[in-house]
Amino acid sequence: MRLDKSMKNRKKIVELVICLFLSLNLTACWSSVELNKLGIIVGVALDKKEKADDITVTTQIGVPTLEKSNTGIGSSKQFVNIKEKGKTVSEALKNISREYNRLLFFAHNQVVIFDKTMAYQGIGSEIDFFLRNRETRPLTWILISNGDASDILNMNPNSREEPGINLGKLIKNEEYVSQLPIVNFKDFTTKLMSKTTSPVVPIIELKANEKKEKIPYMLKTAVFKKDKMVGELNESESMGLLWGTNKVEYGTILVKSPSGNEKVGVKITRAKGKIKPEVKDGVICMNIIIDAEGDILEQTTAEDLANPKSFKAIEEIENAYIENQVMQAWDKAKAFNADIFGFGDTLYKFKPKEWKKIESKWEEEFPKITVKAKVDTKVRRMGKITKPANFQGK
Amino acid sequence: MFRYLCKLFNVKSNGSKEKNVDNNNSSYEKQGNKAYDVKLSNALQDNINSLKDIFGKETDVVFREFSFGSNKQIKAALIYVEGLAEKAIINETMMKSFMYDSSMTEMKSIKPGDMNYIKENMISVANLREMSELSEIIDSCLSGETIFFIDGVNIALAIHSEGFETRGVEEAKTEAVVRGPREGFTENIQTNMVLLRRRIKTPNLVFESMRIGTQTRTSVCIVYLRNVANPKIVAEVKKRISSINIDSILESGYIEQLIEDEPNSIFPTIGNSEKPDAAASKILEGRVCIIVDGTPFVLTVPMLFIEGFQSAEDYYSRPYLASMIRLLRYLCFYISIFAPVSYVVLSTFHQELIPTTLLFTMAAGREGVPFPAAVEAGLMIITFEILREAGVRLPRPVGQAVSIVGALVIGEAAVSAGLVGGLLVIVIALTAVSSFVVPTYTDVVSILRVVFLILGAVLGIFGIGIGVIVVLAHAVSLKSFGVPYFTPLAPLVKDDIKDSVIRAPLWKMNKRPRWIGVLNVFRQGEDAKPDFNEEDND
Numbered sequence: 033m034r035l036d037k038s039m040k041n042r043k044k045i046v047e048l049v050i051c052l053f054l055s056l057n058l059t060a061c062w063s064s065v066e067l068n069k070l071g072i073i074v075g076v077a078l079d080k081k082e083k084a085d086d087i088t089v090t091t092q093i094g095v096p097t098l099e100k101s102n103t104g105i106g107s108s109k110q111f112v113n114i115k116e117k118g119k120t121v122s123e124a125l126k127n128i129s130r131e132y133n134r135l136l137f138f139a140h141n142q143v144v145i146f147d148k149t150m151a152y153q154g155i156g157s158e159i160d161f162f163l164r165n166r167e168t169r170p171l172t173w174i175l176i177s178n179g180d181a182s183d184i185l186n187m188n189p190n191s192r193e194e195p196g197i198n199l200g201k202l203i204k205n206e207e208y209v210s211q212l213p214i215v216n217f218k219d220f221t222t223k224l225m226s227k228t229t230s231p232v233v234p235i236i237e238l239k240a241n242e243k244k245e246k247i248p249y250m251l252k253t254a255v256f257k258k259d260k261m262v263g264e265l266n267e268s269e270s271m272g273l274l275w276g277t278n279k280v281e282y283g284t285i286l287v288k289s290p291s292g293n294e295k296v297g298v299k300i301t302r303a304k305g306k307i308k309p310e311v312k313d314g315v316i317c318m319n320i321i322i323d324a325e326g327d328i329l330e331q332t333t334a335e336d337l338a339n340p341k342s343f344k345a346i347e348e349i350e351n352a353y354i355e356n357q358v359m360q361a362w363d364k365a366k367a368f369n370a371d372i373f374g375f376g377d378t379l380y381k382f383k384p385k386e387w388k389k390i391e392s393k394w395e396e397e398f399p400k401i402t403v404k405a406k407v408d409t410k411v412r413r414m415g416k417i418t419k420p421a422n423f424q425g426k
Numbered sequence: 427m428f429r430y431l432c433k434l435f436n437v438k439s440n441g442s443k444e445k446n447v448d449n450n451n452s453s454y455e456k457q458g459n460k461a462y463d464v465k466l467s468n469a470l471q472d473n474i475n476s477l478k479d480i481f482g483k484e485t486d487v488v489f490r491e492f493s494f495g496s497n498k499q500i501k502a503a504l505i506y507v508e509g510l511a512e513k514a515i516i517n518e519t520m521m522k523s524f525m526y527d528s529s530m531t532e533m534k535s536i537k538p539g540d541m542n543y544i545k546e547n548m549i550s551v552a553n554l555r556e557m558s559e560l561s562e563i564i565d566s567c568l569s570g571e572t573i574f575f576i577d578g579v580n581i582a583l584a585i586h587s588e589g590f591e592t593r594g595v596e597e598a599k600t601e602a603v604v605r606g607p608r609e610g611f612t613e614n615i616q617t618n619m620v621l622l623r624r625r626i627k628t629p630n631l632v633f634e635s636m637r638i639g640t641q642t643r644t645s646v647c648i649v650y651l652r653n654v655a656n657p658k659i660v661a662e663v664k665k666r667i668s669s670i671n672i673d674s675i676l677e678s679g680y681i682e683q684l685i686e687d688e689p690n691s692i693f694p695t696i697g698n699s700e701k702p703d704a705a706a707s708k709i710l711e712g713r714v715c716i717i718v719d720g721t722p723f724v725l726t727v728p729m730l731f732i733e734g735f736q737s738a739e740d741y742y743s744r745p746y747l748a749s750m751i752r753l754l755r756y757l758c759f760y761i762s763i764f765a766p767v768s769y770v771v772l773s774t775f776h777q778e779l780i781p782t783t784l785l786f787t788m789a790a791g792r793e794g795v796p797f798p799a800a801v802e803a804g805l806m807i808i809t810f811e812i813l814r815e816a817g818v819r820l821p822r823p824v825g826q827a828v829s830i831v832g833a834l835v836i837g838e839a840a841v842s843a844g845l846v847g848g849l850l851v852i853v854i855a856l857t858a859v860s861s862f863v864v865p866t867y868t869d870v871v872s873i874l875r876v877v878f879l880i881l882g883a884v885l886g887i888f889g890i891g892i893g894v895i896v897v898l899a900h901a902v903s904l905k906s907f908g909v910p911y912f913t914p915l916a917p918l919v920k921d922d923i924k925d926s927v928i929r930a931p932l933w934k935m936n937k938r939p940r941w942i943g944v945l946n947v948f949r950q951g952e953d954a955k956p957d958f959n960e961e962d963n964d
Contacts, residue, residue: 096789139778
């Protein structure tokens with residue numbers, strides 16, 4: 033009798049365990065995708081002709097190839113670019129899967145390139161896909177292309193990497209040279225969501241090198257007003273923007289030598305930019321305070337700069353140079369009426385009362401802001417040598 | 427976990443056990459030699475006859491009857507097992523003194539039945555015992571002792587004369603060390619007891635012997651320190667061992683499986699060692715050792731989870747590297763369970779977690795592989811287990827051939843044949859090597875690896891999570907002889923952390939493990955740290 037009962041219980045447990053294991057099968061490896069059924073996207077380019085209905089989406093899919101050590105370099109093409117049209121990004125992607133036999137996988141996408149014509153028409157509706165999708169990352173870089181965006185993804189990379197990955201590294205490298213702002217979806221969207229601040233995006237274009245090959249080249253900065261592009265900043269203005277927004281990390285600047293005609297290169301080792309708002313009698317004044325330290329990187333003069341007097345002179349030249357860059361950027365911002373420095377947000381943060389007063393008429397108030405740049409630079413070191421090799425004095 | 431399920435379904439596991447005993451084993455009783463529980467009689471011939479009855483005709487037991495005394499007035503007999511007893515001892519110490527010396531000297535005074543005189547004056551052997559029960563006599567005779575009877579006394583003498591061939595003390599095969607004693611236990615229980623006694627020379631070291639196995643009558647010896655070991659644990663060990671009811675004990679594994687706390691668990695709750703120094707250190711911490719005749723593997727109880735990560739050499743080398751190596755062992759434990767499943771899970775569910783460059787390398791390896799990653803990993807794991815098993819069982823010269831073939835099959839060939847990806851080979855190789863770093867848990871790891879692979883392949887990283895929760899919940903619920911299996915980690919014993927994840931300096935380890943060495947907590951003085959600065963010496 034007792035035996036029967038325990039047998040029943042044991043049977044129950046066995047049944048439960050079997051049920052548990054069988055129920056595992058019901059999920060059928062849900063959401064699992066084998067690596068070789070995955071199309072790993074490394075770059076996306078979006079093009080939209082003027083007044084066109086459709087956008088063209090070009091996806092660059094990396095083709096994994098085993099590296100054979102003894103074969104030639106760069107002989108095989110490691111990527112495929114697939115171009116499709118659609119009313120929206122997702123529709124174009126849907127069309128891509130009509131011709132490409134793998135599942136598109138966005139998690140490793142390095143860069144999204146918008147064509148300049150499209151940027152002028154506004155990119156707000158297109159970036160939604162990249163923000164909403166579970167796979168896409170907010171840290172994907174954004175670029176604006178001068179010319180067709182799909183061409184950028186087509187260009188011959190100067191390394192063995194896929195152009196998309198190459199672009200991602202190119203942008204990442206900007207961080208160390210501090211010449212152009214680098215922008216990902218997160219940065220772009222934060223600025224877009226702000227009431228006043230204008231997003232900026234670096235511009236990339238194709239430049240022919242001496243072999244007549246097109247190579248990507250980053251030169252300018254696109255200025256947006258809301259989600260529409262309104263203009264460009266050139267090299268020097270971009271640098272001014274970086275100084276003002278505390279984005280300069282390292283990098284070099286080239287200034288005139290104290291004596292006049294020759295040049296001195298300074299390598300920045302530490303830099304800090306801060307905006308201090310000031311309101312007096314209804315006049316808004318923005319003090320851009322910049323501190324920077326640097327070493328002498330090169331000098332074209334034969335004079336001996338290794339003395340406090342020369343340092344002082346170089347520092348002053350440097351100050352004027354940086355101030356000029358900042359003011360140039362401000363002039364452009366004023367011209368576009370685009371708050372690229374984020375003055376509106378600064379005011380909102382530090383002077384909330386004043387901000388409330390002018391909030392409604394910000395568009396008119398913005399160009400009236402006086403901007404002062406206070407630059408304090410220091411030259412710290414001479415480098416490996418002190419006097420130049422061609423120094424003739426004692 | 428299992429216990430919880432049992433509770434859920436109202437299973438009285440005790441009830442079912444009882445019942446089994448009732449139904450199946452009722453016909454099986456503890457027989458053994460207890461069946462011959464008869465006192466000796468005074469008459470020599472009666473005793474010999476009853477023994478001859480018991481041993482039967484076709485036997486290796488030798489009955490040597492003779493008479494001695496100056497008038498050959500005393501009848502006597504020697505009984506021993508051919509080959510087990512050392513003939514030289516019998517000849518030299520017994521036959522000679524009885525048959526030669528007794529006739530030479532004044533032996534008239536010896537009366538038949540004067541056993542005490544004989545014991546005190548005639549047998550020149552160090553170790554002898556008096557016996558009066560037939561069962562005792564059978565046991566000792568079959569263990570190699572020589573039994574001496576004389577007429578007219580209901581007492582026999584068991585003379586220590588074991589002299590059979592045994593393997594000498596050799597280097598331990600399983601726990602090799604670079605620094606530390608090389609000696610290993612042998613198959614002979616006497617030798618093993620000596621090896622322990624030579625390390626712990628205190629009267630508090632207790633050897634308690636018993637015989638288990640109705641057919642094999644195997645000697646089993648419990649060893650512990652009287653003033654250190656937890657008496658509850660000692661009592662529990664004795665209780666469990668005495669409750670063993672089995673015909674044979676051929677290895678300590680038999681005992682282990684019959685007295686462990688959780689027979690259904692994959693975790694071992696009884697440790698074993700082949701090295702006397704390791705066993706001695708466990709005894710000194712307050713553990714109980716169980717030596718079983720016929721095997722060099724000595725059991726140690728209670729066993730904690732962390733013991734698997736300790737090696738004798740940790741304590742012989744200086745603490746810095748020892749601590750690092752110990753951390754490495756924990757790492758290897760996790761690698762050997764989780765490496766294959768991580769590969770599968772990352773490459774089929776969570777590709778976004780892999781760095782882009784590595785992803786392309788992995789994808790390139792997967793290109794053209796016909797099976798899903800889980801099947802691929804499963805195949806490789808099975809291949810590895812086959813090779814391991816083949817390598818262990820085969821004689822050494824053939825084993826080398828297996829390992830060469832294995833290296834080729836697992837490595838180059840499988841990849842170039844397109845059967846598996848290159849990265850997986852590295853993962854499996856790492857897994858395999860890691861699993862040998864913690865030899866105690868090699869079998870645990872091998873099982874868990876497969877379980878986790880299935881869970882991971884089906885449910886992704888959630889599967890691993892679920893598996894970890896279940897396994898951990900089970901493991902922390904285990905107890906080994908009343909001691910929580912996961913101490914000092916759970917429940918946390920701060921003092922004992924010094925010898926768990928890391929190995930603290932010797933002079934810092936003042937206390938014995940809290941749950942184990944309860945009787946005598948301190949193992950050394952508080953100020954054990956060496957400090958021989960000049961100022962102090964002045």
